[in-house]
Amino acid sequence: MSRMPALLATVALIALSGTPTLAADPTAATAATAAQARAPSSAAVRATYDRMDALSRSVFWASEQQADPTDAVAGVKLAQALRELGRYDQAAEAAQATLTIQPNNLDALLELGRAHIARGQAFYGVAPLEQARDLAPRDWRPYSLLGVAYEQVRRTDDARAAWNQALALSPDNPDVLTNAATAALTHGDAPGAETLLRRAVAQPTASAKVRQNLAMVLGLQGKMGEAEQILRRELPPEQAEQNLQWLRSRSTGGAAMSGGGAASPSSATDTARTWNSLQGG
Numbered sequence: 001m002s003r004m005p006a007l008l009a010t011v012a013l014i015a016l017s018g019t020p021t022l023a024a025d026p027t028a029a030t031a032a033t034a035a036q037a038r039a040p041s042s043a044a045v046r047a048t049y050d051r052m053d054a055l056s057r058s059v060f061w062a063s064e065q066q067a068d069p070t071d072a073v074a075g076v077k078l079a080q081a082l083r084e085l086g087r088y089d090q091a092a093e094a095a096q097a098t099l100t101i102q103p104n105n106l107d108a109l110l111e112l113g114r115a116h117i118a119r120g121q122a123f124y125g126v127a128p129l130e131q132a133r134d135l136a137p138r139d140w141r142p143y144s145l146l147g148v149a150y151e152q153v154r155r156t157d158d159a160r161a162a163w164n165q166a167l168a169l170s171p172d173n174p175d176v177l178t179n180a181a182t183a184a185l186t187h188g189d190a191p192g193a194e195t196l197l198r199r200a201v202a203q204p205t206a207s208a209k210v211r212q213n214l215a216m217v218l219g220l221q222g223k224m225g226e227a228e229q230i231l232r233r234e235l236p237p238e239q240a241e242q243n244l245q246w247l248r249s250r251s252t253g254g255a256a257m258s259g260g261g262a263a264s265p266s267s268a269t270d271t272a273r274t275w276n277s278l279q280g281g
Helices: 004-015 026-036 043-050 054-067 072-084 088-101 106-118 123-135 140-152 156-169 174-186 190-201 208-220 224-234 237-257 265-274
Strands: none
Touching (some): 072 088, 140 156, 156 174, 190 208, 208 224, 208 237, 224 237
């Protein structure tokens, strides 16, 4: 039996926490039944929700998916929102539910790969990402994510080859460069990560997240002045200060990594958990 109704209930409960429950009200139950039978929302409504925060999107897309279980767009966007909320197991489930309906849905395959990578189980993401690669051999995204998945399962040569192919398809793509930089940092090569990220931020399409990642790797090497300048440009004061405090607490270890030696398992794990390794793809 699918767990998607339970997933919707969980998400909705969180969104409505602090409000009285109306589950026992027959009127509310009738309204809920009618809502479940409603038609999908218009394109304009969907576009509006796409600009909202992850929690709002998770509730909306869960409702859309329940209204039409064959709606692959809703399933993929629900998986994305849940992943952004850190609910990685549920994100993988939502993507897998979409693939049950459309086994060759490229976006669902990519999202399933992302969810498994994010939950630290990249081994299970390799197969769907390889399927996505075979379905769209000219698309850089499967290769970029495969690089992350291969890196997580310690297939370093395969990861490097995947990122090289992604860059061949999309030269100097800042998202691919950021993923490669993530791997370099977790291997203790902070200078190498810095080189890749400087190359990434030089691209016109580089996002604020890429620039924030450069600030992170600079701070981990003790280059706090430049890191602070970037963070204060890119983030609200409170968030910038939180990031700077995190960097100051780790800059000594980051400076030690700048010598090119291997990072300790604990420092690499800490960095990997803090870093968003799912750029682009």
